[in-house]
Amino acid sequence: MVQLHIKRGDESQFLFTTTVDVSVETLIQQVAQIYNGRLKVDRICSEMPELADHGTTLPPNMQGLTDDQITDLRLKDEWEDKCIPSGGAEFKKDDIGRRNGRAPNKKMKELLKKTMEEAKALISKKQVQANVCVTMDMVKAALDQLRGAVMIVYPMGLPPHDPIRMELENQEDLSGTQASLKVIPEEEGQLWWAAKEMQRGKKLQDYIGKNDKTKIVVKIQKRGQGAPSREPVVSEEEHKQMMLHYYRRQEELKKLDETDDDSYLQSEWADRQALKRQFQGLTNIKWGPR
Structure with missing residues:
Protein backbone atom coordinates (compact mmCIF):
# COMPACT_ATOMS: atom_id res chain seq x y z
CA MET A 1 0.00 0.00 0.00
CA VAL A 2 1.14 3.53 -0.78
CA GLN A 3 1.23 5.82 2.24
CA LEU A 4 0.35 9.46 1.64
CA HIS A 5 1.31 12.11 4.17
CA ILE A 6 -1.42 14.69 3.60
CA LYS A 7 -0.54 18.31 4.31
CA ARG A 8 -2.33 21.64 3.97
CA GLY A 9 0.36 24.19 3.35
CA ASP A 10 3.25 23.21 5.61
CA GLU A 11 1.01 21.75 8.30
CA SER A 12 0.60 17.98 8.62
CA GLN A 13 -2.98 16.74 8.57
CA PHE A 14 -3.11 12.93 8.48
CA LEU A 15 -1.72 9.76 6.91
CA PHE A 16 -3.71 7.93 4.25
CA THR A 17 -3.10 4.60 2.53
CA THR A 18 -4.15 3.69 -0.98
CA THR A 19 -3.00 1.71 -4.03
CA VAL A 20 -0.98 2.83 -7.03
CA ASP A 21 -3.77 2.03 -9.47
CA VAL A 22 -6.30 4.36 -7.84
CA SER A 23 -7.50 7.19 -10.05
CA VAL A 24 -6.59 10.73 -9.03
CA GLU A 25 -10.29 11.64 -9.18
CA THR A 26 -11.17 8.99 -6.60
CA LEU A 27 -8.13 9.84 -4.49
CA ILE A 28 -9.10 13.52 -4.30
CA GLN A 29 -12.63 12.57 -3.22
CA GLN A 30 -11.37 10.22 -0.50
CA VAL A 31 -8.80 12.65 0.86
CA ALA A 32 -11.21 15.61 0.76
CA GLN A 33 -13.88 13.61 2.61
CA ILE A 34 -11.49 12.78 5.43
CA TYR A 35 -10.07 16.30 5.50
CA ASN A 36 -13.51 17.94 5.68
CA GLY A 37 -14.74 15.29 8.12
CA ARG A 38 -11.91 16.13 10.50
CA LEU A 39 -12.86 19.80 10.26
CA LYS A 40 -16.45 18.91 11.16
CA VAL A 41 -15.28 17.00 14.23
CA ASP A 42 -13.14 19.98 15.26
CA ARG A 43 -16.07 22.38 14.86
CA ILE A 44 -18.34 20.20 16.99
CA CYS A 45 -15.64 19.79 19.63
CA SER A 46 -15.18 23.56 19.77
CA GLU A 47 -18.88 23.90 20.68
CA MET A 48 -18.95 21.05 23.19
CA PRO A 49 -17.40 22.98 26.12
CA GLU A 50 -19.96 25.76 25.61
CA LEU A 51 -22.80 23.23 25.60
CA ALA A 52 -21.43 21.65 28.78
CA ASP A 53 -20.98 24.98 30.56
CA HIS A 54 -23.98 27.02 29.40
CA GLY A 55 -26.56 24.68 27.88
CA THR A 56 -28.26 24.86 24.50
CA THR A 57 -28.12 27.75 22.05
CA LEU A 58 -30.77 30.45 22.20
CA PRO A 59 -32.88 31.16 19.10
CA PRO A 60 -31.09 33.52 16.70
CA ASN A 61 -33.47 36.41 17.50
CA MET A 62 -32.57 36.21 21.21
CA GLN A 63 -28.81 35.86 21.00
CA GLY A 64 -26.81 38.78 22.33
CA LEU A 65 -29.78 40.44 24.04
CA THR A 66 -29.91 41.30 27.72
CA ASP A 67 -32.62 39.94 30.01
CA ASP A 68 -34.37 43.32 30.00
CA GLN A 69 -34.37 43.48 26.22
CA ILE A 70 -35.80 39.97 25.99
CA THR A 71 -38.54 40.94 28.45
CA ASP A 72 -39.34 44.18 26.63
CA LEU A 73 -39.54 42.40 23.28
CA ARG A 74 -41.58 39.58 24.85
CA LEU A 75 -39.32 36.92 23.41
CA LYS A 76 -39.34 33.36 24.69
CA ASP A 77 -37.13 30.36 24.08
CA GLU A 78 -39.71 27.71 23.23
CA TRP A 79 -37.04 24.98 23.29
CA GLU A 80 -35.91 25.75 26.83
CA ASP A 81 -38.44 23.41 28.47
CA LYS A 82 -38.16 20.76 25.76
CA CYS A 83 -34.38 20.32 25.71
CA ILE A 84 -33.65 19.56 29.35
CA PRO A 85 -30.40 17.70 30.15
CA LYS A 114 -14.46 13.20 27.99
CA THR A 115 -16.16 12.17 24.76
CA MET A 116 -14.93 15.34 23.10
CA GLU A 117 -11.32 14.53 24.02
CA GLU A 118 -11.66 10.95 22.77
CA ALA A 119 -13.12 12.08 19.45
CA LYS A 120 -10.39 14.68 18.95
CA ALA A 121 -7.68 12.13 19.74
CA LEU A 122 -9.09 9.70 17.18
CA ILE A 123 -8.50 12.08 14.27
CA SER A 124 -5.72 14.16 15.81
CA LYS A 125 -2.71 15.39 13.84
CA LYS A 126 -0.61 13.53 16.40
CA GLN A 127 -1.62 10.34 14.60
CA VAL A 128 0.97 11.31 11.99
CA GLN A 129 3.75 11.07 14.57
CA ALA A 130 2.32 7.76 15.77
CA ASN A 131 2.31 6.51 12.14
CA VAL A 132 -1.43 5.79 12.32
CA CYS A 133 -3.38 6.18 9.09
CA VAL A 134 -6.75 7.91 9.33
CA THR A 135 -9.73 6.48 7.47
CA MET A 136 -13.23 7.74 6.82
CA ASP A 137 -14.49 5.05 9.20
CA MET A 138 -12.44 6.65 11.98
CA VAL A 139 -13.95 10.05 11.20
CA LYS A 140 -17.45 8.53 11.28
CA ALA A 141 -16.61 6.80 14.56
CA ALA A 142 -15.60 10.14 16.08
CA LEU A 143 -18.86 11.72 14.90
CA ASP A 144 -20.85 8.78 16.28
CA GLN A 145 -19.15 9.18 19.65
CA LEU A 146 -20.10 12.84 19.77
CA ARG A 147 -23.65 12.10 18.61
CA GLY A 148 -24.04 9.40 21.25
CA ALA A 149 -22.82 11.64 24.05
CA VAL A 150 -25.24 14.40 23.05
CA MET A 151 -28.14 11.91 22.96
CA ILE A 152 -27.25 10.66 26.45
CA VAL A 153 -27.08 14.15 27.93
CA TYR A 154 -30.04 15.50 25.93
CA PRO A 155 -32.47 12.60 25.34
CA MET A 156 -35.01 14.96 23.76
CA GLY A 157 -32.38 16.29 21.39
CA LEU A 158 -30.99 19.76 20.82
CA PRO A 159 -32.86 22.72 19.31
CA PRO A 160 -32.83 22.72 15.49
CA HIS A 161 -30.82 25.97 15.50
CA ASP A 162 -28.07 24.59 17.77
CA PRO A 163 -24.77 24.42 15.81
CA ILE A 164 -23.94 20.96 17.17
CA ARG A 165 -27.22 19.50 15.94
CA MET A 166 -26.83 21.27 12.60
CA GLU A 167 -23.34 19.82 12.21
CA LEU A 168 -24.46 16.29 13.11
CA GLU A 169 -27.33 16.54 10.62
CA ASN A 170 -25.11 18.10 7.92
CA GLN A 171 -27.25 21.24 7.95
CA GLU A 172 -24.51 23.65 9.02
CA ASP A 173 -24.26 27.04 7.34
CA LEU A 174 -20.65 28.19 7.27
CA SER A 175 -21.10 31.04 4.81
CA GLY A 176 -19.25 34.16 5.90
CA THR A 177 -17.30 32.37 8.63
CA GLN A 178 -13.60 31.70 9.01
CA ALA A 179 -14.36 27.97 9.11
CA SER A 180 -15.71 28.09 5.55
CA LEU A 181 -12.27 29.08 4.27
CA LYS A 182 -10.79 25.82 5.53
CA VAL A 183 -13.32 23.55 3.83
CA ILE A 184 -12.29 22.10 0.47
CA PRO A 185 -15.23 20.88 -1.65
CA GLU A 186 -14.49 17.60 -3.40
CA GLU A 187 -15.04 19.09 -6.85
CA GLU A 188 -12.62 21.96 -6.09
CA GLY A 189 -9.90 19.89 -4.45
CA GLN A 190 -6.42 19.47 -5.87
CA LEU A 191 -3.53 17.24 -4.85
CA TRP A 192 0.07 18.29 -5.39
CA TRP A 193 3.17 16.14 -5.24
CA ALA A 194 6.75 17.16 -6.04
CA ALA A 195 5.54 20.64 -7.07
CA LYS A 196 3.23 19.07 -9.66
CA GLU A 197 -0.54 18.98 -9.67
CA MET A 198 -2.00 15.49 -9.99
CA GLN A 199 -4.40 15.78 -12.88
CA ARG A 200 -7.86 14.28 -12.71
CA GLY A 201 -8.25 11.54 -15.29
CA LYS A 202 -4.87 10.02 -14.51
CA LYS A 203 -3.87 7.37 -12.00
CA LEU A 204 -1.53 7.64 -9.05
CA GLN A 205 0.94 5.27 -10.72
CA ASP A 206 1.34 7.76 -13.56
CA TYR A 207 3.18 9.97 -11.07
CA ILE A 208 4.94 7.69 -8.60
CA GLY A 209 5.35 4.49 -10.61
CA LYS A 210 4.15 1.01 -9.72
CA ASN A 211 6.07 0.55 -6.48
CA ASP A 212 3.37 -0.27 -3.93
CA LYS A 213 5.64 0.40 -0.94
CA THR A 214 6.07 4.12 -1.41
CA LYS A 215 5.72 6.97 1.07
CA ILE A 216 5.13 10.44 -0.33
CA VAL A 217 4.09 13.86 0.94
CA VAL A 218 0.97 15.15 -0.81
CA LYS A 219 -0.52 18.61 -0.34
CA ILE A 220 -4.23 19.27 -0.62
CA GLN A 221 -5.29 22.60 -2.05
CA LYS A 222 -8.40 24.36 -3.25
CA ARG A 223 -8.57 25.11 -6.95
CA GLY A 224 -7.41 28.62 -7.82
CA GLN A 225 -5.06 29.03 -4.86
CA GLY A 226 -1.95 28.31 -6.90
CA ALA A 227 0.84 25.87 -6.22
CA PRO A 228 1.64 25.17 -2.56
CA SER A 229 5.11 25.80 -1.23
CA ARG A 230 7.75 23.16 -1.81
CA GLU A 231 8.77 20.78 0.92
CA PRO A 232 11.96 21.88 2.71
CA VAL A 233 15.10 19.89 1.90
CA VAL A 234 15.67 19.29 5.61
CA SER A 235 12.75 18.23 7.79
CA GLU A 236 11.93 20.04 11.02
CA GLU A 237 13.22 17.15 13.12
CA GLU A 238 16.45 16.95 11.14
CA HIS A 239 16.87 20.70 11.50
CA LYS A 240 16.53 20.40 15.29
CA GLN A 241 19.12 17.62 15.38
CA MET A 242 21.53 19.66 13.28
CA MET A 243 21.15 22.70 15.53
CA LEU A 244 21.69 20.51 18.58
CA HIS A 245 24.84 19.04 17.02
CA TYR A 246 26.21 22.50 16.19
CA TYR A 247 25.47 23.73 19.71
CA ARG A 248 27.27 20.78 21.29
CA ARG A 249 30.23 21.26 18.96
CA GLN A 250 30.40 24.95 19.87
CA GLU A 251 30.43 24.10 23.57
CA GLU A 252 33.24 21.59 23.01
CA LEU A 253 35.32 24.21 21.19
CA LYS A 254 34.78 26.66 24.05
CA LYS A 255 36.09 24.11 26.53
CA LEU A 256 39.13 23.47 24.32
CA ASP A 257 39.83 27.20 24.18
CA GLU A 258 39.70 27.38 27.96
CA THR A 259 42.06 24.41 28.22
CA ASP A 260 44.58 26.07 25.87
CA ASP A 261 44.65 29.26 27.93
CA ASP A 262 48.35 30.20 28.55
CA SER A 263 47.80 33.11 30.94
CA TYR A 264 49.37 30.98 33.68
CA LEU A 265 52.76 31.65 32.05
CA GLN A 266 52.67 35.14 33.59
CA SER A 267 52.52 33.66 37.09
CA GLU A 268 55.58 33.83 39.38
CA TRP A 269 55.76 30.08 39.85
CA ALA A 270 56.02 29.59 36.08
CA ASP A 271 59.07 31.87 35.69
CA ARG A 272 62.01 29.71 34.53
CA GLN A 273 64.59 32.37 35.51
CA ALA A 274 63.34 32.80 39.08
CA LEU A 275 65.87 30.37 40.65
CA LYS A 276 68.81 31.90 38.75
CA ARG A 277 67.94 35.44 39.88
CA GLN A 278 67.60 34.24 43.46
CA PHE A 279 71.17 32.83 43.47
CA GLN A 280 72.48 36.03 41.93
CA GLY A 281 70.70 38.14 44.52
CA LEU A 282 68.64 39.86 41.92
CA THR A 283 65.29 39.26 43.57
CA ASN A 284 63.29 41.89 45.41
CA ILE A 285 65.21 44.77 43.81
CA LYS A 286 63.73 48.24 44.21
CA TRP A 287 64.96 51.12 42.11
CA GLY A 288 63.65 53.90 44.31
CA PRO A 289 65.36 55.39 47.43
CA ARG A 290 65.14 53.29 50.58
Missing part, protein backbone atom coordinates in the same frame (compact mmCIF):
# COMPACT_ATOMS: atom_id res chain seq x y z
CA SER A 86 -30.49 14.33 31.91
CA GLY A 87 -30.36 14.64 35.68
CA GLY A 88 -31.64 18.19 35.62
CA ALA A 89 -30.07 21.51 34.75
CA GLU A 90 -27.74 23.78 36.69
CA PHE A 91 -28.01 27.45 35.86
CA LYS A 92 -24.81 29.13 34.70
CA LYS A 93 -25.36 32.34 32.80
CA ASP A 94 -23.67 32.82 29.44
CA ASP A 95 -22.04 36.25 29.58
CA ILE A 96 -22.16 36.71 25.82
CA GLY A 97 -25.85 35.82 25.68
CA ARG A 98 -25.52 33.02 23.15
CA ARG A 99 -26.80 30.11 25.26
CA ASN A 100 -29.67 29.78 27.71
CA GLY A 101 -27.52 29.05 30.78
CA ARG A 102 -29.27 25.77 31.68
CA ALA A 103 -26.17 23.60 31.80
CA PRO A 104 -26.00 19.85 32.46
CA ASN A 105 -24.99 18.61 35.91
CA LYS A 106 -21.40 17.77 36.76
CA LYS A 107 -21.63 14.11 35.74
CA MET A 108 -23.14 14.88 32.33
CA LYS A 109 -20.68 17.71 31.82
CA GLU A 110 -17.76 15.35 32.39
CA LEU A 111 -19.28 12.88 29.93
CA LEU A 112 -19.45 15.52 27.20
CA LYS A 113 -15.90 16.71 27.77
Whole structure:
Protein backbone atom coordinates (compact mmCIF):
# COMPACT_ATOMS: atom_id res chain seq x y z
CA MET A 1 0.00 0.00 0.00
CA VAL A 2 1.14 3.53 -0.78
CA GLN A 3 1.23 5.82 2.24
CA LEU A 4 0.35 9.46 1.64
CA HIS A 5 1.31 12.11 4.17
CA ILE A 6 -1.42 14.69 3.60
CA LYS A 7 -0.54 18.31 4.31
CA ARG A 8 -2.33 21.64 3.97
CA GLY A 9 0.36 24.19 3.35
CA ASP A 10 3.25 23.21 5.61
CA GLU A 11 1.01 21.75 8.30
CA SER A 12 0.60 17.98 8.62
CA GLN A 13 -2.98 16.74 8.57
CA PHE A 14 -3.11 12.93 8.48
CA LEU A 15 -1.72 9.76 6.91
CA PHE A 16 -3.71 7.93 4.25
CA THR A 17 -3.10 4.60 2.53
CA THR A 18 -4.15 3.69 -0.98
CA THR A 19 -3.00 1.71 -4.03
CA VAL A 20 -0.98 2.83 -7.03
CA ASP A 21 -3.77 2.03 -9.47
CA VAL A 22 -6.30 4.36 -7.84
CA SER A 23 -7.50 7.19 -10.05
CA VAL A 24 -6.59 10.73 -9.03
CA GLU A 25 -10.29 11.64 -9.18
CA THR A 26 -11.17 8.99 -6.60
CA LEU A 27 -8.13 9.84 -4.49
CA ILE A 28 -9.10 13.52 -4.30
CA GLN A 29 -12.63 12.57 -3.22
CA GLN A 30 -11.37 10.22 -0.50
CA VAL A 31 -8.80 12.65 0.86
CA ALA A 32 -11.21 15.61 0.76
CA GLN A 33 -13.88 13.61 2.61
CA ILE A 34 -11.49 12.78 5.43
CA TYR A 35 -10.07 16.30 5.50
CA ASN A 36 -13.51 17.94 5.68
CA GLY A 37 -14.74 15.29 8.12
CA ARG A 38 -11.91 16.13 10.50
CA LEU A 39 -12.86 19.80 10.26
CA LYS A 40 -16.45 18.91 11.16
CA VAL A 41 -15.28 17.00 14.23
CA ASP A 42 -13.14 19.98 15.26
CA ARG A 43 -16.07 22.38 14.86
CA ILE A 44 -18.34 20.20 16.99
CA CYS A 45 -15.64 19.79 19.63
CA SER A 46 -15.18 23.56 19.77
CA GLU A 47 -18.88 23.90 20.68
CA MET A 48 -18.95 21.05 23.19
CA PRO A 49 -17.40 22.98 26.12
CA GLU A 50 -19.96 25.76 25.61
CA LEU A 51 -22.80 23.23 25.60
CA ALA A 52 -21.43 21.65 28.78
CA ASP A 53 -20.98 24.98 30.56
CA HIS A 54 -23.98 27.02 29.40
CA GLY A 55 -26.56 24.68 27.88
CA THR A 56 -28.26 24.86 24.50
CA THR A 57 -28.12 27.75 22.05
CA LEU A 58 -30.77 30.45 22.20
CA PRO A 59 -32.88 31.16 19.10
CA PRO A 60 -31.09 33.52 16.70
CA ASN A 61 -33.47 36.41 17.50
CA MET A 62 -32.57 36.21 21.21
CA GLN A 63 -28.81 35.86 21.00
CA GLY A 64 -26.81 38.78 22.33
CA LEU A 65 -29.78 40.44 24.04
CA THR A 66 -29.91 41.30 27.72
CA ASP A 67 -32.62 39.94 30.01
CA ASP A 68 -34.37 43.32 30.00
CA GLN A 69 -34.37 43.48 26.22
CA ILE A 70 -35.80 39.97 25.99
CA THR A 71 -38.54 40.94 28.45
CA ASP A 72 -39.34 44.18 26.63
CA LEU A 73 -39.54 42.40 23.28
CA ARG A 74 -41.58 39.58 24.85
CA LEU A 75 -39.32 36.92 23.41
CA LYS A 76 -39.34 33.36 24.69
CA ASP A 77 -37.13 30.36 24.08
CA GLU A 78 -39.71 27.71 23.23
CA TRP A 79 -37.04 24.98 23.29
CA GLU A 80 -35.91 25.75 26.83
CA ASP A 81 -38.44 23.41 28.47
CA LYS A 82 -38.16 20.76 25.76
CA CYS A 83 -34.38 20.32 25.71
CA ILE A 84 -33.65 19.56 29.35
CA PRO A 85 -30.40 17.70 30.15
CA SER A 86 -30.49 14.33 31.91
CA GLY A 87 -30.36 14.64 35.68
CA GLY A 88 -31.64 18.19 35.62
CA ALA A 89 -30.07 21.51 34.75
CA GLU A 90 -27.74 23.78 36.69
CA PHE A 91 -28.01 27.45 35.86
CA LYS A 92 -24.81 29.13 34.70
CA LYS A 93 -25.36 32.34 32.80
CA ASP A 94 -23.67 32.82 29.44
CA ASP A 95 -22.04 36.25 29.58
CA ILE A 96 -22.16 36.71 25.82
CA GLY A 97 -25.85 35.82 25.68
CA ARG A 98 -25.52 33.02 23.15
CA ARG A 99 -26.80 30.11 25.26
CA ASN A 100 -29.67 29.78 27.71
CA GLY A 101 -27.52 29.05 30.78
CA ARG A 102 -29.27 25.77 31.68
CA ALA A 103 -26.17 23.60 31.80
CA PRO A 104 -26.00 19.85 32.46
CA ASN A 105 -24.99 18.61 35.91
CA LYS A 106 -21.40 17.77 36.76
CA LYS A 107 -21.63 14.11 35.74
CA MET A 108 -23.14 14.88 32.33
CA LYS A 109 -20.68 17.71 31.82
CA GLU A 110 -17.76 15.35 32.39
CA LEU A 111 -19.28 12.88 29.93
CA LEU A 112 -19.45 15.52 27.20
CA LYS A 113 -15.90 16.71 27.77
CA LYS A 114 -14.46 13.20 27.99
CA THR A 115 -16.16 12.17 24.76
CA MET A 116 -14.93 15.34 23.10
CA GLU A 117 -11.32 14.53 24.02
CA GLU A 118 -11.66 10.95 22.77
CA ALA A 119 -13.12 12.08 19.45
CA LYS A 120 -10.39 14.68 18.95
CA ALA A 121 -7.68 12.13 19.74
CA LEU A 122 -9.09 9.70 17.18
CA ILE A 123 -8.50 12.08 14.27
CA SER A 124 -5.72 14.16 15.81
CA LYS A 125 -2.71 15.39 13.84
CA LYS A 126 -0.61 13.53 16.40
CA GLN A 127 -1.62 10.34 14.60
CA VAL A 128 0.97 11.31 11.99
CA GLN A 129 3.75 11.07 14.57
CA ALA A 130 2.32 7.76 15.77
CA ASN A 131 2.31 6.51 12.14
CA VAL A 132 -1.43 5.79 12.32
CA CYS A 133 -3.38 6.18 9.09
CA VAL A 134 -6.75 7.91 9.33
CA THR A 135 -9.73 6.48 7.47
CA MET A 136 -13.23 7.74 6.82
CA ASP A 137 -14.49 5.05 9.20
CA MET A 138 -12.44 6.65 11.98
CA VAL A 139 -13.95 10.05 11.20
CA LYS A 140 -17.45 8.53 11.28
CA ALA A 141 -16.61 6.80 14.56
CA ALA A 142 -15.60 10.14 16.08
CA LEU A 143 -18.86 11.72 14.90
CA ASP A 144 -20.85 8.78 16.28
CA GLN A 145 -19.15 9.18 19.65
CA LEU A 146 -20.10 12.84 19.77
CA ARG A 147 -23.65 12.10 18.61
CA GLY A 148 -24.04 9.40 21.25
CA ALA A 149 -22.82 11.64 24.05
CA VAL A 150 -25.24 14.40 23.05
CA MET A 151 -28.14 11.91 22.96
CA ILE A 152 -27.25 10.66 26.45
CA VAL A 153 -27.08 14.15 27.93
CA TYR A 154 -30.04 15.50 25.93
CA PRO A 155 -32.47 12.60 25.34
CA MET A 156 -35.01 14.96 23.76
CA GLY A 157 -32.38 16.29 21.39
CA LEU A 158 -30.99 19.76 20.82
CA PRO A 159 -32.86 22.72 19.31
CA PRO A 160 -32.83 22.72 15.49
CA HIS A 161 -30.82 25.97 15.50
CA ASP A 162 -28.07 24.59 17.77
CA PRO A 163 -24.77 24.42 15.81
CA ILE A 164 -23.94 20.96 17.17
CA ARG A 165 -27.22 19.50 15.94
CA MET A 166 -26.83 21.27 12.60
CA GLU A 167 -23.34 19.82 12.21
CA LEU A 168 -24.46 16.29 13.11
CA GLU A 169 -27.33 16.54 10.62
CA ASN A 170 -25.11 18.10 7.92
CA GLN A 171 -27.25 21.24 7.95
CA GLU A 172 -24.51 23.65 9.02
CA ASP A 173 -24.26 27.04 7.34
CA LEU A 174 -20.65 28.19 7.27
CA SER A 175 -21.10 31.04 4.81
CA GLY A 176 -19.25 34.16 5.90
CA THR A 177 -17.30 32.37 8.63
CA GLN A 178 -13.60 31.70 9.01
CA ALA A 179 -14.36 27.97 9.11
CA SER A 180 -15.71 28.09 5.55
CA LEU A 181 -12.27 29.08 4.27
CA LYS A 182 -10.79 25.82 5.53
CA VAL A 183 -13.32 23.55 3.83
CA ILE A 184 -12.29 22.10 0.47
CA PRO A 185 -15.23 20.88 -1.65
CA GLU A 186 -14.49 17.60 -3.40
CA GLU A 187 -15.04 19.09 -6.85
CA GLU A 188 -12.62 21.96 -6.09
CA GLY A 189 -9.90 19.89 -4.45
CA GLN A 190 -6.42 19.47 -5.87
CA LEU A 191 -3.53 17.24 -4.85
CA TRP A 192 0.07 18.29 -5.39
CA TRP A 193 3.17 16.14 -5.24
CA ALA A 194 6.75 17.16 -6.04
CA ALA A 195 5.54 20.64 -7.07
CA LYS A 196 3.23 19.07 -9.66
CA GLU A 197 -0.54 18.98 -9.67
CA MET A 198 -2.00 15.49 -9.99
CA GLN A 199 -4.40 15.78 -12.88
CA ARG A 200 -7.86 14.28 -12.71
CA GLY A 201 -8.25 11.54 -15.29
CA LYS A 202 -4.87 10.02 -14.51
CA LYS A 203 -3.87 7.37 -12.00
CA LEU A 204 -1.53 7.64 -9.05
CA GLN A 205 0.94 5.27 -10.72
CA ASP A 206 1.34 7.76 -13.56
CA TYR A 207 3.18 9.97 -11.07
CA ILE A 208 4.94 7.69 -8.60
CA GLY A 209 5.35 4.49 -10.61
CA LYS A 210 4.15 1.01 -9.72
CA ASN A 211 6.07 0.55 -6.48
CA ASP A 212 3.37 -0.27 -3.93
CA LYS A 213 5.64 0.40 -0.94
CA THR A 214 6.07 4.12 -1.41
CA LYS A 215 5.72 6.97 1.07
CA ILE A 216 5.13 10.44 -0.33
CA VAL A 217 4.09 13.86 0.94
CA VAL A 218 0.97 15.15 -0.81
CA LYS A 219 -0.52 18.61 -0.34
CA ILE A 220 -4.23 19.27 -0.62
CA GLN A 221 -5.29 22.60 -2.05
CA LYS A 222 -8.40 24.36 -3.25
CA ARG A 223 -8.57 25.11 -6.95
CA GLY A 224 -7.41 28.62 -7.82
CA GLN A 225 -5.06 29.03 -4.86
CA GLY A 226 -1.95 28.31 -6.90
CA ALA A 227 0.84 25.87 -6.22
CA PRO A 228 1.64 25.17 -2.56
CA SER A 229 5.11 25.80 -1.23
CA ARG A 230 7.75 23.16 -1.81
CA GLU A 231 8.77 20.78 0.92
CA PRO A 232 11.96 21.88 2.71
CA VAL A 233 15.10 19.89 1.90
CA VAL A 234 15.67 19.29 5.61
CA SER A 235 12.75 18.23 7.79
CA GLU A 236 11.93 20.04 11.02
CA GLU A 237 13.22 17.15 13.12
CA GLU A 238 16.45 16.95 11.14
CA HIS A 239 16.87 20.70 11.50
CA LYS A 240 16.53 20.40 15.29
CA GLN A 241 19.12 17.62 15.38
CA MET A 242 21.53 19.66 13.28
CA MET A 243 21.15 22.70 15.53
CA LEU A 244 21.69 20.51 18.58
CA HIS A 245 24.84 19.04 17.02
CA TYR A 246 26.21 22.50 16.19
CA TYR A 247 25.47 23.73 19.71
CA ARG A 248 27.27 20.78 21.29
CA ARG A 249 30.23 21.26 18.96
CA GLN A 250 30.40 24.95 19.87
CA GLU A 251 30.43 24.10 23.57
CA GLU A 252 33.24 21.59 23.01
CA LEU A 253 35.32 24.21 21.19
CA LYS A 254 34.78 26.66 24.05
CA LYS A 255 36.09 24.11 26.53
CA LEU A 256 39.13 23.47 24.32
CA ASP A 257 39.83 27.20 24.18
CA GLU A 258 39.70 27.38 27.96
CA THR A 259 42.06 24.41 28.22
CA ASP A 260 44.58 26.07 25.87
CA ASP A 261 44.65 29.26 27.93
CA ASP A 262 48.35 30.20 28.55
CA SER A 263 47.80 33.11 30.94
CA TYR A 264 49.37 30.98 33.68
CA LEU A 265 52.76 31.65 32.05
CA GLN A 266 52.67 35.14 33.59
CA SER A 267 52.52 33.66 37.09
CA GLU A 268 55.58 33.83 39.38
CA TRP A 269 55.76 30.08 39.85
CA ALA A 270 56.02 29.59 36.08
CA ASP A 271 59.07 31.87 35.69
CA ARG A 272 62.01 29.71 34.53
CA GLN A 273 64.59 32.37 35.51
CA ALA A 274 63.34 32.80 39.08
CA LEU A 275 65.87 30.37 40.65
CA LYS A 276 68.81 31.90 38.75
CA ARG A 277 67.94 35.44 39.88
CA GLN A 278 67.60 34.24 43.46
CA PHE A 279 71.17 32.83 43.47
CA GLN A 280 72.48 36.03 41.93
CA GLY A 281 70.70 38.14 44.52
CA LEU A 282 68.64 39.86 41.92
CA THR A 283 65.29 39.26 43.57
CA ASN A 284 63.29 41.89 45.41
CA ILE A 285 65.21 44.77 43.81
CA LYS A 286 63.73 48.24 44.21
CA TRP A 287 64.96 51.12 42.11
CA GLY A 288 63.65 53.90 44.31
CA PRO A 289 65.36 55.39 47.43
CA ARG A 290 65.14 53.29 50.58
